[in-house]
Amino acid sequence: MSVEAPSPKRAAIADPEAREFLRKTDPVLARLIDARPDFRPRAWLDELPPLDAFGTLVFQVAGQQLSVASTRAIISHLRERCGGHMPSAAELLAADPQVLRDSGFSARKGATLRALAERFVDGRLSDEALSRMPDDEVEATLTEVPGIGPWTARGFLLVALDRPDVFLTGDLALRRAIQRGYGFDHLPTEDEVAQLSDRWRPYRSLAVSYLFASEYDGQR
Secondary structure, rough: OOOOOOOOOOOOOOHHHHHHHHHHHHHHHHHHHHHOOOOOOOHHHHHHHOOOOOHHHHHHOOOOOOOOEEEEEEEEHHHHHHHOOOOOOOHHHHOOOHHHHOOOOOOOHHHHHHHHHHHOOOOOOHHHHEEEEEEEEHHHOOOOOOOOOOHHHHHHHHHHOOOOOOEEEEEOHHHHHHHEEEEEEEEOHHHHHHHHHHHOOHHHHHHHHHHHHHHOOOOO
16 A cells, blocks of 8 residues: 555546546646646655555644645654654654654644554554554544544545545645635535535546646646
8 A cells, every 4th residue: 555666657647547537527727737738646755764554644634734845844843853864663662752842743643643643553553453444434443533533534535545535634735725616606405515526426536636736836
């Protein structure tokens, strides 16, 4: 399940079948797709260190309620304090909790990471087990950990497992992209966004990626 590879490899171009399905289903997405013929939905991961399941969860917890830039800065600080690499679950448990605080994690996020690390160390969580679970089971398993909600669990499904039909309920940047792209006169509610996303099944992950791209690169 790790995204680590023997040599650097560029993220793949968006799946043609999924892309064409979304083009035919949604005219707003059709415009976003046509504006990005070589779109690579996972290209942003090329800028991060290789992440296994635990590392991805560290990244997701760091990003709770924060911008992508702030999240990357926190991860960079953590790596600097851990010898230039992402700490394993065992290394994080062995480290002084001050390491997390000095890296930019709040006390609450630090407690969440330690609870996650304990589960990876004692075997309740593992790369292999999570990769075999269906989406709903992954979400149920992760949200048992204090401090892990649906947004974090679904982000894990997207980033670590590359699941094709994940929707980030409540994500503010996504709601803003939908407000602009679909002409809402207000920031759409979670229910409105969820209703809209039903037309994108079973490729909601790719739809979300195009919408995030429209939010961050200014193209619509």
